[in-house]
Structures are given as C-alpha cells and as structure tokens.
Amino acid sequence: MNRFSEFMLPPQKSTLAEHTDALFNFVNVTSIILLAGITFAIIFFAWKYRRRSENDVTPVITHNNKLEITWSVIPLILVMIVFGWGLNGYMNLTTPPADAYEIRVVGKSWLWEFHYETGHVSVNELHIPVNRPVKLIMSSDDVLHSFYIPDFRVKMDVLPNRYTSLWFEATEIGESVIFCTEYCGTAHSNMLARTYVHSAEDFITWLETAGSADDDLPPAELGEQLVVRNACNTCHSSDGARLVGPTFQGLWMAEREMQDGEVITADENYIRESILEPNAKITAGYQPVMPSYAGTLNDRQIDAIIEYIKTLSN
Amino acid sequence: MATNEATSNVKRIQVRRFKPEEYPEKHYLNEEKGIWAWMTTVDHKKIGLMYLASITFFFFVAGVLAILLRTELLTPARSFMDADVYNQVFTLHGAIMIFFFLIPSVPAALGNFVLPLQLGAKDVAFPRLNLASYYIYVIGALFTLFAIFTGGVDTGWTFYTPYSATTGGNVMAMTFGVFILGFSSILTGLNFIVTIHKMRSPGITWNRLPLNLWGLYATSLIQILATPVLAITLLLLTMERLLGIGIFDPALGGDPVLYQHFFWFYSHPAVYIMIVPGFGIISEVISTFSRKVIFGYWAIALSSLAIAFIGFLVWGHHMFTAGQSSLANMVFSFLTFLVGIPTGIKIFNWLATMYRGSIDLKTPMLYALVFLFLFTIGGFTGIMLGALSVDIHLHDTYYVVAHFHYVMMGGMVMAFFAGLHYWWPKMFGKMYSEFWARIACAILFVGFNMTFLPQFVMGAQGMPRRYFNYIDQFQSFHVFSTIGAYVMSVAFLIMAGYLLHSLLKGKRAPSNPWGSRALEWQAASPPPLHNFHHVPVIINGPYDYHKPMSEFQLGIAASHNGHHHHGDEAVKVEKSEKEQA
Numbered sequence: 009m010n011r012f013s014e015f016m017l018p019p020q021k022s023t024l025a026e027h028t029d030a031l032f033n034f035v036n037v038t039s040i041i042l043l044a045g046i047t048f049a050i051i052f053f054a055w056k057y058r059r060r061s062e063n064d065v066t067p068v069i070t071h072n073n074k075l076e077i078t079w080s081v082i083p084l085i086l087v088m089i090v091f092g093w094g095l096n097g098y099m100n101l102t103t104p105p106a107d108a109y110e111i112r113v114v115g116k117s118w119l120w121e122f123h124y125e126t127g128h129v130s131v132n133e134l135h136i137p138v139n140r141p142v143k144l145i146m147s148s149d150d151v152l153h154s155f156y157i158p159d160f161r162v163k164m165d166v167l168p169n170r171y172t173s174l175w176f177e178a179t180e181i182g183e184s185v186i187f188c189t190e191y192c193g194t195a196h197s198n199m200l201a202r203t204y205v206h207s208a209e210d211f212i213t214w215l216e217t218a219g220s221a222d223d224d225l226p227p228a229e230l231g232e233q234l235v236v237r238n239a240c241n242t243c244h245s246s247d248g249a250r251l252v253g254p255t256f257q258g259l260w261m262a263e264r265e266m267q268d269g270e271v272i273t274a275d276e277n278y279i280r281e282s283i284l285e286p287n288a289k290i291t292a293g294y295q296p297v298m299p300s301y302a303g304t305l306n307d308r309q310i311d312a313i314i315e316y317i318k319t320l321s322n
Numbered sequence: 323m324a325t326n327e328a329t330s331n332v333k334r335i336q337v338r339r340f341k342p343e344e345y346p347e348k349h350y351l352n353e354e355k356g357i358w359a360w361m362t363t364v365d366h367k368k369i370g371l372m373y374l375a376s377i378t379f380f381f382f383v384a385g386v387l388a389i390l391l392r393t394e395l396l397t398p399a400r401s402f403m404d405a406d407v408y409n410q411v412f413t414l415h416g417a418i419m420i421f422f423f424l425i426p427s428v429p430a431a432l433g434n435f436v437l438p439l440q441l442g443a444k445d446v447a448f449p450r451l452n453l454a455s456y457y458i459y460v461i462g463a464l465f466t467l468f469a470i471f472t473g474g475v476d477t478g479w480t481f482y483t484p485y486s487a488t489t490g491g492n493v494m495a496m497t498f499g500v501f502i503l504g505f506s507s508i509l510t511g512l513n514f515i516v517t518i519h520k521m522r523s524p525g526i527t528w529n530r531l532p533l534n535l536w537g538l539y540a541t542s543l544i545q546i547l548a549t550p551v552l553a554i555t556l557l558l559l560t561m562e563r564l565l566g567i568g569i570f571d572p573a574l575g576g577d578p579v580l581y582q583h584f585f586w587f588y589s590h591p592a593v594y595i596m597i598v599p600g601f602g603i604i605s606e607v608i609s610t611f612s613r614k615v616i617f618g619y620w621a622i623a624l625s626s627l628a629i630a631f632i633g634f635l636v637w638g639h640h641m642f643t644a645g646q647s648s649l650a651n652m653v654f655s656f657l658t659f660l661v662g663i664p665t666g667i668k669i670f671n672w673l674a675t676m677y678r679g680s681i682d683l684k685t686p687m688l689y690a691l692v693f694l695f696l697f698t699i700g701g702f703t704g705i706m707l708g709a710l711s712v713d714i715h716l717h718d719t720y721y722v723v724a725h726f727h728y729v730m731m732g733g734m735v736m737a738f739f740a741g742l743h744y745w746w747p748k749m750f751g752k753m754y755s756e757f758w759a760r761i762a763c764a765i766l767f768v769g770f771n772m773t774f775l776p777q778f779v780m781g782a783q784g785m786p787r788r789y790f791n792y793i794d795q796f797q798s799f800h801v802f803s804t805i806g807a808y809v810m811s812v813a814f815l816i817m818a819g820y821l822l823h824s825l826l827k828g829k830r831a832p833s834n835p836w837g838s839r840a841l842e843w844q845a846a847s848p849p850p851l852h853n854f855h856h857v858p859v860i861i862n863g864p865y866d867y868h869k870p871m872s873e874f875q876l877g878i879a880a881s882h883n884g885h886h887h888h889g890d891e892a893v894k895v896e897k898s899e900k901e902q903a
C-alpha cells in the first residue's frame with residue numbers, strides 16, 4: 009500500500025499532503041476492488057455463458073428492483089464518503105491560519121515573481137521557512153496562469169483582475185518544483201520555479217542578505233547572474249540562438265529596427281527602456297510578450313545587466 | 323354508439339409476416355447513381371454514410387496529429403517541432419477530435435443511419451433539414467481548415483480568455499467554424515426528437531423503444547439545450563476580439579472566469595453528448611450477442627435521461643481551482659458525485675444482461691466488453707477528480723488527460739467501433755473478416771492501455787498537461803506512452819485494411835447475421851431506399867429473445883398505406899393469410 013502510494017504520488021512535504029493522499033488511496037483501493045469484481049464478472053460470464061449452439065434458450069429476466077436499489081445505494085454511500093472527505097480536506101486547504109507568513113506572487117508570461125515583506129523580489133525562486141504556515145497572495149500581469157507545487161498538493165489559478173490565495177506549511181527543509189498549470193502560450197511548459205525551504209534562522213538570514221549579497225560582485229558578473237535569476241534567458245540567448253526574444257549576442261550598439269520602421273541604436277537608454285517598458289518599442293519580427301521589470305530590478309541591477317550585455321559582442 | 327366511441331382508439335389492422343429479402347438486387351446504394359445523386363440525397367442512410375466518411379477523415383487527421391504530439395514528447399524540450407507548433411498541434415488535435423469527430427460520430431453518422439430503421443420509418447421527420455445539417459457541418463469544417471492555413475490556433479480546444487483574446491493566429495475563423503458546426507448539431511438533435519415522437523411504426527410504444535433511441539433522444543435534448551450556449555459564448559468572444567468590447571478580457575474590464583462558466587456550461591453537457599449515444603449502442607450490442615432480454619430496460623433508459631439532466635448542473639467541476647467560491651465548489655462537487663450513480667447503474671444492468679445469456683464474442687461484442695472495462699476506469703477516475711481536495715492536486719495534470727481519454731476514447735470511441743462493426747453488414751451488405759477484426763480489437767486494447775495508463779501515474783506525480791517540455795523524471799512514462807500510441811496505430815491500419823477489403827471483396831451479408839430481434843435487422847441488407855416495403859408492426863419489445871423470429875417480421879398486410887402511424891396507439895393484431903414466402 010505504502011509502496012503503491014509512494015510510486016503514484018510525489019513526496020509529502022506539507023502538512024496537508026497526508027490528508028489528500030489518504031483520500032487518493034481510499035478511492036484507488038475501492039475502485040480497484042470494484043473494477044476487479046466487474047472485470048471478473050465480464051470474463052466469467054463471457055466464458056460460462058458462451059454460446060453453445062444457435063438454438064440456445066435464455067431465461068427471461070427483465071428486471072429486479074432489489075438489485076437495482078442495492079447497486080444504486082451502495083455506490084451512493086461510497087461516493088458520499090468521498091465527497092465529505094474531499095470537502096473536509098478542501099476546507100483545510102482554503103482556510104489559512106491567521107498568523108500565516110504572507111508573500112506576494114505575480115505571474116507573468118513566463119515567469120514567477122515573489123515579493124517579500126522587505127521589498128526584496130526574487131524571480132522563479134520562492135524562499136520560505138519550514139514549519140510555518142505561508143500564505144501566497146497571487147495575481148497575474150497578463151493571461152491566466154496557475155500556481156502548482158506537487159510536493160505540497162496545492163494549486164490555484166492566478167488571474168489578471170483579482171487576487172487569489174493559497175496556503176501551505178512545509179514540513180521539510182529542501183527544494184520542490186513549481187509548475188504553471190494553466191496553459192499560457194509558447195513557454196508555458198518553461199514557466200518553472202523552485203521552492204527553497206529553509207530553517208527558520210536560515211530564512212531570516214536569507215531575507216536580510218538577499219538584496220545585498222551581490223554587492224561585491226563585479227557588475228558584468230552580477231549581470232550574468234541576474235539574467236539567469238530573472239529568467240531573461242528563457243527568452244534571450246547569449247549565443248546567437250533565436251528564442252522567443254532576440255539574442256543578446258551582438259546587441260550592444262547594434263542598429264535595431266522597430267516594428268514601425270524606426271531604427272535605433274542599442275545603447276544604455278534603449279536597453280534600459282526595453283527592460284522597464286518593453287512594449288514602448290517593439291523590435292521588428294517579435295511579439296510584444298516581454299514582461300516589464302519595473303519594480304523588480306533596481307537601477308544598479310539594470311546597470312549590471314547592461315554591463316553584461318556589453319561583454320557579449322560578436 | 324357510446325361504447326363504440328370508447329373502444330375506437332384500439333385500431334384493428336391486418337398484418338402478415340414479411341421475411342426480409344436476402345441479397346437484394348436493388349438497394350439504397352445502387353437505386354440512384356452518380357455523385358450528384360449523393361450530394362443532393364435526402365435519404366437518411368446516405369447522409370449517415372456521408373457523415374461517416376467525413377468523421378473518418380477527421381479521425382485520421384486528428385489521429386496523425388496525436389502521433390506527432392506523442393513523438394515530440396519522446397524527449398523533453400524540442401525533439402522535432404517548436405513549442406509554438408506543438409501548441410497548435412495539440413489544439414487542433416483536441417478541437418478536431420471533439421467537434422469534428424466525436425460529437426457527430428454516433429448521433430450524426432450511425433444515428434442517422436439506424437434511427438429511422440429502428441423506428442420502422444422511411445426517413446427522419448425533416449429529410450431536407452437533415453441534408454442541410456450535413457452541409458452546415460462541412461462549412462464549419464472548411465472554416466476550421468481555413469483557420470489552420472491562415473496562422474493556426476494555439477489556444478487549446480477550450481479557447482480560454484484572456485489568452486484567446488490576445489494571442490496571434492486565426493482564432494476567429496476557428497471559433498466561427500465551431501459556431502457554425504453547433505447549428506448542425508442543433509438541427510440534427512431537433513430532427514431526431516421530432517422523428518422519435520412522430521414517426522414510430524404502429525406498436526412502438528415508449529417502452530418498446532430500442533435503448534439506442536433512448537440514448538439518441540437524451541443526446542438530442544442536450545444538443546438543442548446546450549449548444550446555443552456555446553454559440554453565444556463564441557459570439558461574445560468574437561465581439562471582444564473584433565470590436566474590443568470588454569466581456570472576458572480584464573484589460574477591457576471583463577471577467578475571464580465568466581468565460582469559463584459559459585464555456586463549461588456547454589462543454590460539460592457536451593461530454594455527455596459524447597458518451598450517452600455510446601450507452602445506447604452498448605445496450606443493443608450486449609443484448610443481441612447475449613441473445614437475452616435486456617436487464618432493467620427502464621433503469622437504462624431513465625438513467626440516460628437522468629445523466630442528461632444532472633449533466634447540466636455540474637459544469638463547475640472544471641473550475642475547482644479557478645477562483646470560484648468554496649460554496650460553489652462544494653455544490654458542484656456534490657452534484658458531480660450524483661452523476662456517478664446512474665452511470666454505475668448502467669454498468670451493472672449490462673452485466674446482469676450477460677448473466678445466463680448465450681454469449682457470442684463476435685467483434686461488436688468484444689468492443690462492448692472493452693468499452694465496459696475502459697469506461698469503468700474512466701468513471702472511477704472521474705470520482706477521484708470529483709473529490710475536492712484530490713482534484714486540487716490533480717487538476718490540469720496528465721491524470722485529467724488520461725481520465726478523459728479513458729472516457730472519450732475508451733468509452734465512446736470503443737462504443738462507436740462496436741456500433742460500426744455491428745451495423746456494418748446492414749450499411750454495406752458486406753461482411754468483414756471476423757479474424758482480423760478481433761486481432762485489431764485486441765491490439766487496440768493493449769495499445770490504448772499502454773498509452774494512457776502511464777499517464778495516470780505521471781499526472782498523479784505532478785506532470786502538468788499541455789506541456790511541450792517536461793522535467794526528466796517523467797521521460798520513461800512519456801516514452802512508454804508513445805510506444806503505446808504506435809501500437810494503437812497498427813490496430814487502426816489493420817482495421818482500415820479489413821474494412822476496405824470488406825467493401826471491395828467482402829462476402830455478402832445476410833439480412834440478419836447476428837440473429838437480432840431489433841427492427842433494423844428485419845429490413846434487407848442493405849435496405850431498400852425506403853427501408854421497408856411494408857409498414858412494420860411491432861408487438862414485442864426489441865429485446866424479446868424468448869419469442870420466435872416470426873413475431874418480429876410482421877407488417878401491415880395491405881401494401882403502402884399511411885406510413886405514418888402513431889406509435890402510442892394500441893395495436894390489435896390479426897394475423898392474416900399464412901406467411902409470405
């Protein structure tokens with residue numbers, strides 16, 4: 009039983025996972041027993057009552073009310089158990105404790121942003137403390153997304169015009185994957201993020217140093233890291249390959265043609281504007297899908313990215 | 323005088339036995355000739371075949387797309403197509419399979435062919451409207467093809483807003499195609515309802531209506547009640563995209579969740595359009611090949627209607643994570659479980675029909691048994707998804723993909739194949755190779771489970787659906803699933819082979835190769851243009867296997883008088899003469 013459940017389901021890493029899994033197992037076991045019974049009946053009847061001659065006479069059995077009632081009521085009882093059990097788990101899943109630690113989540117095509125109380129923003133990395141309820145308050149900047157952490161058994165759609173929320177309490181230090189489960193276009197399946205579960209102390213240290221940890225890196229190196237951390241590299245390559253967006257290689261000081269025919273030299277101002285207001289000028293041949301990083305990246309970080317792009321000349 | 327009045331609703335008619343003509347020289351396939359005769363025909367049988375040809379074409383196209391999808395999924399990231407292409411391919415696969423294959427498969431193709439035959443009628447109530455439905459279907463299909471070649475569509479068959487309102491490609495032509503198609507579906511439903519009410523032969527009372535017709539009746543009700551909602555939804559979507567009126571797009575002040583309500587208000591009932599007619603076929607096939615009275619006639623007939631009715635009230639179970647209130651989720655979850663009960667009742671009644679029968683495992687019966695097994699799995703996993711807390715985990719993962727393939731392909735498509743093999747001799751007057759048909763069925767069964775069983779595991783482990791790329795952990799499941807898809811395509815090739823062979827060189831079929839008591843088997847194979855040379859008179863139920871065949875071959879003695887008798891009238895039968903040779 010345990011082996012079966014471990015094979016079928018991801019590891020249980022939140023307080024609510026066990027409840028969900030128990031119901032999952034209950035439905036599976038009951039179904040398999042009933043399915044085995046039905047399959048046995050099919051095979052047994054097909055063999056036992058196989059046609060022996062063209063003149064076989066079969067009995068006239070038109071109906072049997074007792075049987076009809078039996079096989080309506082027993083399934084009814086079973087499904088009502090499943091209903092109550094599922095509802096119970098669901099109420100827990102949707103009722104966060106009052107003292108839950110809050111984190112703002114913003115879904116953009118195709119990355120996840122996490123805003124912490126300190127003002128720090130991390131992209132595609134959710135850092136949380138262990139053994140403490142965490143509540144995510146989520147919204148989308150564009151189309152629908154859905155926030156899903158299989159290890160925690162939680163999922164909630166992320167909508168552009170309203171806040172939705174979700175809560176969990178992680179029980180283990182470690183990492184878990186986050187998926188987007190509402191189809192959102194080209195890179196939907198690359199809209200991955202990771203949860204990092206820290207001990208309470210480590211989490212506090214992380215929060216305090218997160219913004220400043222990069223201070224002593226040389227700008228170009230910092231820029232390289234930021235490009236990865238902010239998921240620029242899901243859309244921009246550094247080796248000339250064309251992804252959703254144009255490559256960074258050879259971008260610096262190149263003549264860029266815009267959709268409206270204007271030609272612009274890719275200098276500091278152009279790159280800065282491209283990052284903060286990507287839809288102000290659209291590069292010819294591309295879709296206006298880049299999310300804005302205003303509020304996510306500060307000036308110093310943008311400078312670092314520009315420094316990095318400068319190093320990628322042809 | 324007064325007493326005379328009172329008894330006058332019992333009609334006395336003279337009947338005699340008409341044995342169906344064997345191997346007729348003239349029949350509906352050769353009475354009129356030429357392409358023009360086909361294109362302008364109002365014969366329900368030919369229209370049925372035209373639908374059959376069209377859905378076969380679409381099944382082939384969408385099947386090829388499925389193979390492309392599965393092949394791409396052999397490796398994470400890109401194997402041979404880009405993410406954008408993949409997204410278009412899965413959208414087309416889903417949309418074509420659902421709107422152009424599955425919804426018309428049983429009602430419009432098989433249903434058109436057998437419905438009047440099972441009623442003993444010459445045709446449906448509105449034959450011209452029937453032809454019009456077909457052309458509307460074709461026009462809808464052309465729009466879709468146009469959409470594919472002018473930019474494609476990458477929204478998924480659900481067209482969720484705001485993505486569908488903002489993405490590139492030709493979403494408009496596609497939704498317009500589906501919009502037009504809806505009218506075809508509505509008109510067919512209307513036609514069937516009127517036909518069943520008005521054109522039953524003398525003696526076909528409601529409790530002698532073949533269960534296949536109960537299935538089609540319930541389906542038609544859903545078609546005419548639910549499809550308009552889809553039409554309205556797609557129209558609103560068009561207004562939003564073309565005129566910029568904010569309905570669903572939050573950027574314009576609309577509400578995307580509203581779209582989901584509208585969409586599923588149609589599409590959940592639509593999943594019953596995709597399964598209830600299958601139930602009808604299974605009832606016919608199981609009873610025929612068990613040579614036994616169907617068990618629980620009313621339980622099966624009424625559960626179809628119950629499913630059709632409750633099916634309207636459960637759309638919200640597609641939206642448990644969409645941000646609707648907990649109360650709404652609770653109610654929708656509760657109602658969802660209620661649909662499970664009539665479905666279970668059917669399964670048990672079919673099993674009870676087999677009990678002490680005389681079972682012949684011919685191909686249609688094999689498919690019916692495959693249906694029972696696969697559809698049961700589809701049903702149980704539906705219960706799993708109805709459970710709120712578990713659905714939060716499983717929603718939009720491959721678990722759902724596996725579930726709906728078990729229901730739609732394992733259920734409806736297997737029922738369709740059961741029906742196709744069952745009525746094939748009636749349609750074309752030819753037999754197919756029983757040997758190859760059974761082999762194909764067995765391969766299909768194995769391939770199907772190989773393809774979709776691993777998807778339950780993958781999904782439960784967290785693999786989301788509509789994913790072009792995936793994390794390495796899932797690769798072995800994907801590879802296995804893809805191999806299963808290749809196995810299935812072998813089965814389809816074999817099927818195409820023996821069916822073509824049957825058409826060209828098949829042995830001629832007798833009028834009633836399965837020894838069925840149902841009315842359509844008392845007509846010649848293939849039937850004459852007007853189905854019966856006499857007005858059939860029914861004194862027994864279609865499943866009364868304990869009565870001699872001669873009692874099922876009665877017709878009004880005088881030739882060609884008033885074809886349209888009302889079924890509800892009691893019929894007093896006086897057998898005349900002896901029997902007709």
Ligand code: HEM
Pocket residue numbers: 385388389391392412413415416417419420424477478479480723727730731735773787788789807810
């Ligand atoms: C009668 C048969 C079938 C029907 C009605 C059907 C229907 C569907 C539908 C509605 C979708 C969802 C599309 C969407 O999410 O927008 C889908 C997806 C899919 N189907 Fe089928 N299908 C059928 C047969 C098959 C077969 C035979 C295969 C494989 C060999 C297959 C493989 C797939 C795959 C790989 C997906 C994409 C899953 C995803 O990425 O979300 N289907 N199908």
Ligand SMILES: [Cu+2]
Pocket residue numbers: 152153154188189190191192193196197199
């Ligand atoms: Cu997504």
Ligand SMILES: [Cu+2]
Pocket residue numbers: 589590593636637639640
């Ligand atoms: Cu549904």
